[in-house]
Amino acid sequence: MLTRAACMARAGGGCLLALSCVFAASDALAVGTRTFDLDSLEEFSGGDLKGVAVSSDGGVRAGFSVGNVPLTDASSSFSALALADGSVLVGTGPSGKVFKVVGDRAALFADTGALAVTSMIEVRGVIYAASMPDGKIFKLSQGKAEPWVTLPNTSHVWALASDGKGAIFAATGPEGRVYRIEPSGSHSVYFRSDEPHLVSLAIGEGGELYAGSSGKGLLYKIAGPGRATVLYDFPGEEVKGIVAVKRGVVYAIANDYGEPPEPPKRAPAGARFPAQPSTAKPIRPGKGALWRFDAAGRPEKMMSHGEFHYMSLAADTEGRPYVGTGAEGRVYTVDDAHTVTLVADTDDRQIGALTFGRSIYLAGSDAATVHRVVAQGGSEAVWTSRVLDAGLRAKFGHLSWHATGALEFSTRTGNTGAPDATWSAWSAGSSAPVTVTSPSARFIQVRARWSRDPKAVLSEVMLPFVTDNVRPVVLEVDARPKNAGKESKEAIPSSGSEPPKHDSVLKVTWKVDNPDNDSLRYRVNFRREGQGLWRDALRDGEVLTKSEYEWETTALPEGKYRLRIEASDEPANPPDLVQKHAMESGPVLVDNTPPIVRDLSLTGRRLRVRVVDGLGPISRVELAVDGKPDFRTLGAADGVFDTADETVDTDVSALVSPGAHIVTVRAYDAAGNFVVRDLESR
Template identity: 65%
Template sequence: MHWSVLGSSRAARVAALAALVVAPIVTSSKAAHAVGTRTFVLDTLDKLSGGDLKGVSVSSDGAVRAGFTLGSAPVPDASASFSALGLSDGSVLVGTSPSGKVYKVVGDAVSLFADTGALAVTSMVQAKNGTIYAATIPDGKIFRLSQGKADVFATLPETSHVWALVLDKAGTGLFAATGPEGKVFRVEPNGSSSVYFRSTESHIVSLAMAENGDLLAGSSGKGELFRITGPGRATVLANMPGEEVKAIAVGKGGVFWAIGNEYGEPPEPPKRSSAAGRTPAGPTSGTKPKPGKGSLMRFDATGRGERMMKHDDTHYLSLVLDEQGRPYVGTGEGGRVYTVDDAHVVTLVADADERQVGALQIANGKGFIATSDPPVVHRIVGRGGADAVWTSKPLDAGLRAKFGTLTWRASGPLEFSARTGNTATPDATWTNWSNPVASPTAIGGAGNRYVQVRARWARDPNAILTEVTVPFVTENVRPVVTEVSAASKGGTTKEPTGNIPASGGDVGKHDSVVKVTWKVENPDNDPLRYRVAFRKEGQTQWRDALKSDDVHTKTELEWDTAALPEGKYRVRIEASDEPANPPDQVQKHALESESVLVDNTPPRIENLQMAGRRLRGRVIDGTSPVARVEVAVDGKLEWRPIAAADGIYDTPEENIDADLSSLVPPGSHIVVVRAFDAAGNSVTRDLETH
């Protein structure tokens, strides 16, 4: 695989891209926006990797390059690939679950190589003498494999899970990572074993041999990374983010890499089903019902760590270094393979249809990717060519649309095609892919809601795509005003919400401002202008509530009614999409409110008199119901309510007939009577008692 751009520094890449031939890009100008033009711009990792990626890579700096071209060899009678081993002849051995079988893949042909009878084959290595060893779960066995045969090589004591194998420095003996007591065993060439290191963790799940002969081990539980320098001698190099150090890979010069996963709690190891004798498909320490979070760490020769990559939407299952020491990580969700450079630029290099990448091997642009759900071995057969195709996800215009000129920003020649349709998932009703073009071209597709774009690296495997632009105009759809509410900001016209209001509560202060609010359905999301008008009930003419030069775009208005005669009014809201459309295409809709009472005049108090300590009178309002009558004695600011003669204030005319003996002591006193209408207007009268 050619990495002339991927392997360079960020500054060099930017400078290189700036000097490349660039296709024109449509941007939304103010004039274009006025006639409703919108634009899909795909220029980030998320946007460019949202569709189907075959033989292409997408990096976090927003660049698409020709990536791995993959073969496909489905593995039968299995649900998961947990381990894989590339042999010198180019074939691949794949360890599976739940049958514990090992398959051999030659090209895209798959055949059974050996059957261990275990639940899963978790790790495989090949000794210098060519012997192949396989670790299994959950019976603590290591098998020696040959064509059509699996012999028990070692059974590790007090062990159920053998998670990982690594050859010793001589390439003849083994080290085995195990659980549930977190031990590392030394296994001699004759199959005898001894405990080499015992941790306080439940499981050691990953192993690697350092250049100097030290053993690197990762745990599940606290996510501890150990350096084991001899029997029983170990130090904790780091606590990885999360609960699990899933895999370790050793580079040159003392550098090594590790992947860790965060699940919220340590993964549950698989167990045999007591009913069926086996667990269901897919058991590993990395398998969870929901994806975890993955981190890739790089450690220098001193053990100093640096996090190079992180994903919050998937955990990591596999890790390998290529011949240049570049890391590749397979995910536990989405079936993807990522790499990262020294500047932390993350690149998606492969996107399989399967859910998990359980094992991989990459060197000199060749190798394989072993996936699960279902298990498939994908050979890496090359880079670029007609099979290197980037396809966007279906882009949703929201409504039926006309799509404009497809343009892109790229270095080197690419071939683009497009298709349109009216279903969220492309089907037979979509248009056919357009003929490939090498320069910007109009898409069309009038009357369709969705568009999809694809690019091929058929002409230049070194071409780099950094941006795709698709302008579109949707059919203009009428905005609809669905609700108009108008209520005075003062008084008692506002409906109570929640609990019943307190009995005898204060009447709100009068306010001549009416708060008008409205709701609008705007399917094509055009900017809207609103016109507000009012009329008095019984009249036919609508009058503007706004100034003639007021372009109102909010869905609310405070309407001051101080200069209006009292009475019942209606408010009409008109929504217009004229800011986004030419005059002959403007759509409008109007809706009027229910009646709103305008009352800026206080009530009157008539025939007010005291007979002894009995107060009588009449309160009259021209528009609103009387809401409250109260009295105060001798200037004290202690207003006490008095009841209506008929027991309830609910009409514009109310009689009062109240015994004030408990409020007004014997003797001469000043009694002030205050009456409110429902709009909060008030009036006071006073009289003197003897």
Template identity: 30%
Template sequence: MASRAAVPLIALVLLAIPAATFAVSPVLWTLETFEDFEKGKPDGAAVAAGGELILAPALRPLKIAALEQTSEPFLWSQTVDGKGTLYIGGGNGGRIYRVPRGAAGSLYYETGDLAVHALAVDKSDVLYAATSPQGKIYRITGEAKGEVFYAPEDRYIWALAFSPKGELYAATGERGIIYKIPAKGKADVFFDSEEFHVVSLTFDQGGNLLAGTDGKGLLYRIAPDGRATVLYDSRLREVNAVVVDPKGVIYAAAIGQEGEISVPPPPQPQPPGPERETPPTSNRPVPPPVVIPGIESGTTATVTVTASAAGPPSGVSSLPRSEVYRIDPDGTVTTLWSSQSEVVYSLALDPSGRPVAGTGEPGRVRVLVGAQQSTLLAKLPESQVTSLISGQGQQMFAASSNVGRVYMLDPATGETGTYLSPTCDAQTISKWGRISWRASVPTGARVEVASRTGNSSIPDSTWSDWSSIYTNPDGSAVSSPSARFLQWRARLARPGGGASPSLLAVSVAYLPSNLPPILKRISVEPPGIVRERLPYAAEPDAQELAFTGIRVNPDTGALTSQPPQLSEKRIFVRGMRALDWDAEDPNGDVLSFDLAFKSESESSWKPLAKALRDSYFGFDSTQLPDGLYRVRVDATDAPSNPAGQAKTASQTSDPFLVDNTPPTVQVTARKAGKDMMVEASATDTLGPIARAEYSLDAGRFVPVAPIDGVSDSRAESYSFSLVSLRAGEHTVIVKVTDLLGNTGAGKATFTSD
């Protein structure tokens, strides 16, 4: 299609495709799925698997003054005795804390080691504690009263379990041995695995020992006589937790990237201590000791937790993948839950026999209710939930790390709970419309919603105060001031003994401000290179054909504001010049482009093209005098906005050379003995000259170098000899091409003897 500007120009505008007009239209931000609500912060509220907010079991921090004073970073293990007394084992200090039922907790015993990774109580409520990296088992009979019960050669004791007959079993690391310990100072190798670490233990209803390993991620079932079978071979590296429900169903958690190999550090000196017992061992070599994150490096070590016995390999920065498996009594294995970002550190059973997972990061407590379905009971301020255990009655205890805290999940549903939504980022200062919600509210229960706004991504003191409570679930005008970010808060309440309300969805409408387009780049194609569009286009997305007067939960990135590109190829057309540019609109508006040009010696811009929809333009430069030029692209979102509300942006290209004049070539030939010497000179107005070739008597053109050896200036001279010529008339043509592809030629005719 041709168009004319202030000077005669033949412009080639390649086909553009119309696109749906977005304009600045209202946006509806809605939270209504489990994934939506999970991004917020519940406090006394739970995110149910079906995607609704309900009141959660009350989460109460336990008062342990000694724990608060020591600022214990890690709590690795818990156990509960027959009286309901809770014991907690930690690190870096290797301390054990005791919390009697209904009373405050206190420091109970100090092992002198760095970490207490396992706790267990026998039928007489005597406490046993396993430590690392000194690898000792303590028998503790009272406050500050304990003794070393067994000290194997292995430095790491990861798990303890009592059999139904009251026999103590210990899972160790470095050689992957499980010991049976019948009495003080005596032990037998019950099972010698082919792994370096056995990290989890429990017994099933048939008295078989279940053991999870680190390395190949195996779950063993070991009969009382020591014969073992692999119950499941996980695709992940470590089976770090295992529990069995009353029906005999096994739940096991696994972590670690597929194919990940533990890389142990160099050996470290053995800590001083009493002489250690030497049980029967295998002949396998002992691997180097492993790192316990945040422990072996000292009490001021970085507080980074991993559930891997051997620690993450060097260079791995992302959280490992984790999965939870369900293994039915008939041996059928299904993946109950998995995550690419969340790590399961602990497993327990709730009073109903459902598996509960403690995860990070951040610390979460989830009830697993079905395939890839969970109810988020609590999101803790700490980074990881490293231990979960059921107490007497309906109680459950959660111990966290980074920092160490202990919580009790009360079986009774709380009477109130709050939920803070994730912040809505409108990308620009916006006018807030109406807020509405869907809820099920039994008699006497309440759901109260309020909002606040601000211009920082994380709410701080610069944000507005919380609004008054909105009363109409069908829609109330948001009273918070215009801003870029909005957050809403829901408060759920029920009367004593009454049913919990449930919040199903919350929506907020807003109108973003119109922002100017963004021009990122202007590129000038090489001379003669243009794009030829093929005679077919991509089929438009069905969504582009639909009415889009209001957008729902848009992505946070810039919206596509340009038409889809046709299939194309690059071709050469002498004299053509082409430009392309990158442009986008923060509001997703359709853009229109005007082009103007001027030479470097001129001050005023002249129109080149108007109302382009494509970000590409080609024109015939032979209509222009030779020289340096620039092109300015003016973008506007006027096609998507009412008159007077459009925004614009401009960007100017780098200077580019228009040169359509070929070089001039002078050729002479003279005799040089029996041969002919050809001399040529070439000049170009703008140059530089790129190459020269000659042809004798219409033969093939042969490249020839300039006398100075380099083609790099507007004037070049050439000299070459023609030998072994036949007698008669000859014609030599010298063809010279400049850098922009213009070609000039000269010739000389002579007679050879």
């Protein structure tokens, strides 16, 4: 079976299948029937998850069914506060408005005039809102936002927390301070860090204060004014959110961006607000991790994602953590066994805030939208797979699945990567495995409904398919001596380079376009130039499956030949469906015979040599003296070595000193065959 990594690599090359598939096939190549086999969080995610949850243990079960309430004049959601009546307040940007959402309706609650409302709390019936970038905290009431406190040396008030006795704590930047604010509005520095920004706060069961920084990604535990320890130094730069739950347990989300993100800034005066608050540097996608700290402060990483960072953190009444992502608008949770579950997948870019009260709300961004969880499971729960890509038009077989409880399945198909009007309609639902009736096509989606059993759990979906058999096409054939460099295609080796080396074995290679990735068999034939009969180059019974062959030419007469490569997909298909294609090479020189020296004389210090080859051309003539291996190249009489009959007529006095010497001449043809002759000088 192909590994998922191999499948992803092939999908990335546009070769065959999308990420969502795992094939039941041969180890490396497609043979006949293949199968989409979906059985993991990755494979079940990515489609449309309406009211279902997908877990890392491979199970799909009924999950959050959410509504959609758009917030006008806002692009980003920064904070949320659940009220006792079941409604929620949502703080937004880039115009610092607060909306109240009741059921599926939203109305403007207050307008702070700030860039964004970053945090809200309710203390003794009074609602307080933090803002940026003016360092202000507001008191909110229906239709009003009354400035209450402006903190010194502060532009960003990132988070608020209350000790339950009337005091409010505020995490700020750019000087990384926590302020304590009394009900009267008087304030003092409660903790001063070395970090530029403190961006998250939470109060523990024992009254201790937890603060998270942006800069070095530090989690502080503050026991009292100025008394703090670092509970943990995270690998990343930002502790985005903290929540304290039962039995002294604390959860924190940390992000690793590679460098600290720069906080939003107000647009220049008179300029229109951008789609979301501007930053000196846009926040690039980071890596998010959720950590748990027990009552003794011991850390444990509960889950992480390397593809995106985390934006929001909340806990339900049982103390179970929920995390909103900074990409793809998803919400995840994780249990003590480290089973990660995707409980909501929205169309938003990110989930900026989560809140659990009488109702559960998810606040998304671009544009700002509030999603109220209207149900968990029920008839509205529908799982739709991502688009599965067979690579070519395919006939789909018997759809089956593993599940506890009754589910209803249907399919649809099309030939575009994104479903559109050209796709087929959804097939009739079936609660038992059934042969797919959707038309043959390249792409398919599978849908499951929980209407029959809200408690059903889906663990695997299997869909066999067979693609149309497409002919493999040989695109290019190349043949050269086995010892020749891959980059060398010169017919005549350079006379100034290393002497050519003869090899009777020719390395034959070819390229093939194999759209359906069938396993292939190759046949290699040859014929002499000018003759029509093709002969088999392979040994008797040899089956060639690699796109290369070493052709031994020792027993062949010298001359020019052509090779023919045939590619056949017969290993993967029945005889009546086999497809073949062949391609001929250009002329290939077979030359295993050295040239002949016809004339060799040395008159005085003038050397004359005539060299003749059966095929040619002569590529190099060189000279050595007295047996020393220092051969020096000589030039052709006509200036160019380019024919099978070449003459050298040159003065060698610069190479041969006066007196008696043994003069050795060596001549090469283009195939690397060479001849050696010598004479004595006087």
